[in-house]
Amino acid sequence: MTFESLGLNPALAHACAQAGFTTPSPIQVAAIPPLLRGQDVLGLAPTGSGKTAAFVLPLLQRLLAGHPGGFRRVRVLVLAPTRELAAQVGDVFLRLAPSSDRPLKVAVLYGGVSINPQMLRLRGGADIVVATPGRLLDLLDRNAVRLDAVQSLVLDEADRLLDLGFAAERERVLLALPTRRQNLLFSATFPPEVQALADELLHEAVRVEAESQLEAVPDIEQKTIAVDAPRRTELLRHLVQQGGWRRVLVFVATRYATEHVAHKLAGRGVQAAALHGDMSQSQRTRVLQDLREGAVNVLVTTDLAARGIDVPGLAVVVNYDLPRSPDDYVHRIGRTARAGARGVSVSFVSAGTEAHMRLIEKRQGLHLPREQVAGFEPVDVVPPVSPDAGVGGIKGRRPSKKDKLRAAAAKARGD
Known part of the structure; x- marks a missing residue:
């Protein structure tokens, strides 16, 4: 056709x-x-x-x-x-x-x-x-x-x-x-x-x-790595340097974390920068251009970059913090393997986020074995899950603050 x-x-x-x-x-x-x-x-x-x-x-x-x-x-x-x-x-x-x-x-x-x-x-x-x-x-x-x-x-x-x-x-x-x-x-x-x-x-x-996204982009190799939460930054540095990763998008949960993680990486010899919503448009444009041109190897960002950003040659996406929503997981990893290229997504999973990762896997129809990296083996124990525990943690199953505000507004309108 x-x-x-x-x-x-x-x-x-x-x-x-x-x-x-x-x-x-x-x-x-x-x-x-x-x-x-x-x-x-x-x-x-x-x-x-x-x-x-x-x-x-x-x-x-x-x-x-x-x-x-x-x-x-x-x-x-x-x-x-x-x-x-x-x-x-x-x-x-x-x-x-x-x-x-x-x-x-x-x-x-x-x-x-x-x-x-x-x-x-x-x-x-x-x-x-x-x-x-x-x-x-x-x-x-x-x-x-x-x-x-x-x-x-x-x-x-x-x-x-x-x-x-x-x-x-x-x-x-x-x-x-x-x-x-x-x-x-x-x-x-x-x-x-x-x-x-x-x-x-x-x-x-x-x-x-x-x-679906995962069918449309079959060349994304999805990995999960078990690691204790305090060691994620050092593991990220190790993976970037050992793997020779040139263009990496790292997703974290907060704007503060973008600056904190980028600063830590830069202090350990990694060319890293932060991207978040508090930056001016000129700053946002500049750091994205730096990533495209190779002046920056690692861009640490919030879900601001989960959609609408296309970086040619972006080989790796890292979920430093897991996304709150399964849909955001799809959008995040979709930043790589574009235009027929191959890509890798890596999600860090700690004892405290293991249950959350399982829920993401369930929603996406995935089963990803937990890998370990030598020298970064986790020591924290995954807490037992009570049969009566709520699902929590995933958008759409527990109303967020925005969901509650929307419902209140609809009720006030008589919807």
């Missing part, structure tokens, strides 16, 4: 070839035809499945088919939950847009940087806006952008946009849009809240689905 056989014009098919896309991925095969027809689409697409190009290509074709002259009015709006994902989606639009006498104008808008350059960028309008909700609302409040001509709305990583912090912002953006439009909702997971949002936004939607 070819991109042209899906209905894309030769110019876009050539752009795909130039970008290294030789054959369509399953999500692209399923999503491109209905999107070209202007239908609403609900897409279940894990990271690394080719999801972004699946909606970018047909939207570009529809834009180019009716490309008016004069002042540019925003006709495609993509909402993304993070700055990094917004920047990545904007880059895909720019890479795949074929050259023309009047190239499409793409504006990427996010917080953490000065708003003034973005306001200047919007002078003369834009054809495509990719934005985080908060910054988009700031620009709407300043009358720097108008959304009354939007023909297609994309909610990318819709499960993340359902987080409590985005709910009010998302609703305000929707009120600024025309009632009649094409709606695209892509989500890596499908909790009940995503179905409720789909029921609210989509009209006679076509549901498309990519295979």
Whole structure:
């Protein structure tokens, strides 16, 4: 199957070839035809499945088919939950847009940087806006952008946009849009809240689905290493240096831990840096570029980097702290083994987190033997599990604080 056989014009098919896309991925095969027809689409697409190009290509074709002259009015709006994902989606639009006498104008808008350059960028309008909700609302409040001509709305990583912090912002953006439009909702997971949002936004939607992440990326070698919690940093240093790992993403639980672990590694001769949400956008961009260029070998981060970040040649992902959610486990390890490459994921498991790892394995249908590294054999004993003990620890089984706040808000509305 070819991109042209899906209905894309030769110019876009050539752009795909130039970008290294030789054959369509399953999500692209399923999503491109209905999107070209202007239908609403609900897409279940894990990271690394080719999801972004699946909606970018047909939207570009529809834009180019009716490309008016004069002042540019925003006709495609993509909402993304993070700055990094917004920047990545904007880059895909720019890479795949074929050259023309009047190239499409793409504006990427996010917080953490000065708003003034973005306001200047919007002078003369834009054809495509990719934005985080908060910054988009700031620009709407300043009358720097108008959304009354939007023909297609994309909610990318819709499960993340359902987080409590985005709910009010998302609703305000929707009120600024025309009632009649094409709606695209892509989500890596499908909790009940995503179905409720789909029921609210989509009209006679076509549901498309990519295979699961672990099936889509078969070349991830998943390992678990038993180690006492206090020795994780020294074990990480040992693995990086002994294995000659050049690009490593290490996930920890807190922003403080990113700085602490990165500092400890740097003090032991490892080129390491931290990445977290308290950093400015320029700092975040710089450390990611340092990782891509090899100035940094190890990037210690929170789940901020679990989605929307693509680092070519990222060979290893380490779960220094286990993710709270099984879905986050999938997103984390999906940062490696991209574009057909091979990769390795390593999860540190201590006596205190053994039960949590077993729950993750159960949810993902995995059974990973606990390995040991010579010189780092654990001495702590795994506590016995009571038959009456609650499951705990996994999102979706025990309500989090955000879950309780959402439930209280729904009760107050009478839902």
